[in-house]
Amino acid sequence: MAFQWQVDPQDLFVERYPQMVGTGLPKTDVDTVRAAITDMWLDGPGGWVREWSTLAEGYVAGGQHRLAALAYGWAKFPTLADESKRAALSDQVDQYLLAAPDFGLDFTRLTIEAPYRGMRVDVPVHLLTPPGWSAADPVLLVSGGVDSWKIDLHSLFADLALRTGMRVLAFDIPGTGETPVPMSADGGYGVVRAIIDRARTLGDGRVAHLGVSMGGWFAARSGLAAEVDAAIVLGGPIERAFDPDRAWVFGMRGIIGNAMGFDADPTDAELAQRMSQFSLRQWLDRDWNAPMLVLNGADDVHIPATDTLVFEGRRDTEVHLLPDTGHCAITKLPEATRIMIDWLDAARW
Structure with missing residues (x-):
């Protein structure tokens, strides 16, 4: 179960840019992908998965498996809402395993x-x-x-x-x-x-x-x-x-909704009801x-x-x-x- 939702991909760069470069991707490569992406869900040039996967493919060609795993990780980010993102996760796992001997x-x-x-x-x-x-x-x-x-x-x-x-x-x-x-x-x-x-x-x-x-x-x-x-x-x-x-x-609303297993964007009431179950107050009240x-x-x-x-x-x-x-x-x-x-x-x- 999964769903797509309205999200501006450039907003994700605003928040996640420090993480993208902080985990090892070259800043110039991240900047190039950022400039190329125009849509979160487009399955083609300008689409989030396509542009990040293109970067990953370049790393694969150069035998840079760890960088490829990072780039495919951003391709499947932020959730497995469609088949292209699920494929990107599979590619990420493959490249990570190839990188393992150098850990x-x-x-x-x-x-x-x-x-x-x-x-x-x-x-x-x-x-x-x-x-x-x-x-x-x-x-x-x-x-x-x-x-x-x-x-x-x-x-x-x-x-x-x-x-x-x-x-x-x-x-x-x-x-x-x-x-x-x-x-x-x-x-x-x-x-x-x-x-x-x-x-x-x-x-x-x-x-x-x-x-x-x-x-x-x-x-x-x-x-x-x-x-x-x-x-x-x-x-x-x-x-x-x-x-x-x-x-x-x-x-984050769509990310959480996907993680909770909704197959369509939940209503406010549906999301609130599911989230209320996560409060740890009963455990906090224990000494x-x-x-x-x-x-x-x-x-x-x-x-x-x-x-x-x-x-x-x-x-x-x-x-x-x-x-x-x-x-x-x-x-x-x-x-x-x-x-x-x-x-x-x-x-x-």
């Missing part, structure tokens, strides 16, 4: 079977193991959000593996990427719980859970329920982000949680600051709201990464 750490692609509403689904995940890691060390479970997925954030996840010495298990949250079920607060979290259980078998049994953006909701849920041994929430929505009167910017680190940018246009600050004063919880940066502190990601690494090193978990 500088051991890479394994495996499948985890998870329950979902009476069914069993297969979830492809990636295991990044740094040099010197042993089975006596913990595992760091990581995911992105509704539009930036495990391959898109490889540079962050590989950096965390190499700098912490932890084995990293990367997955796509439900409703995105290669996880084949809609995003939901009940069944969707059940899929993540199965991935947590598998992660416990891949190291010494301890699991820390980092979630970025909407992935931060799942990390907050697992941390508040103490279903992991430590949790990091980077830019995650918690409760106020799910208010029915919230404002939508940069195409119990695993050690947690919660951080975000103070100028986030998607997640209200209160969804970060609500964690202040909780037991075993550290909170950072970084000034002069936005969603997930993307323009200050090196600082946010240092905070996460320092916390993982010092946390009693």
Whole structure:
């Protein structure tokens, strides 16, 4: 189930340009694609998928598989709303696997079977193991959000593996990427719980859970329920982000609607009803949680600051709201990464 919706592609460049160049694509190449794109859904010259895929094909021809994977990642961005975007995801996976020998750490692609509403689904995940890691060390479970997925954030996840010495298990949250079920607060979290259980078998049994953006909701849920041994929430929505009167910017309404499994642009009432199920208030009201680190940018246009600050004063919880940066502190990601690494090193978990 998927749908297209009205979105100006240039608006997406306004928000995502720092991420596009910050994850490794040359600025001149991004500028060229930006100038060429005129329509989000056009299946032809000027269309989002066509122009990003053309860039990727150039990288493929030059044997630059990592750059090709990044470009195909932007081709399928922000959601798999049509066949051309699904094809771009398939191409991204192929190029990422070709790039794997040069990652500088051991890479394994495996499948985890998870329950979902009476069914069993297969979830492809990636295991990044740094040099010197042993089975006596913990595992760091990581995911992105509704539009930036495990391959898109490889540079962050590989950096965390190499700098912490932890084995990293990367997955796509439900409703995105290669996880084949809609995003939901009940069944969707059940899929993540199965991935947590598998992660416990891949190291010494301890699991820390980092979630970025909407992935931060799942990390907050697992941390508040103490279903992991430590949790990091980077830019995650918690409760106020799910208010029915919230404002939508940069195409996020359609992105969320697709992730939730709607097959047409939902009404305000339909979207509000589905989103209300995600509030973590019942878990916040409990005086119990695993050690947690919660951080975000103070100028986030998607997640209200209160969804970060609500964690202040909780037991075993550290909170950072970084000034002069936005969603997930993307323009200050090196600082946010240092905070996460320092916390993982010092946390009693």
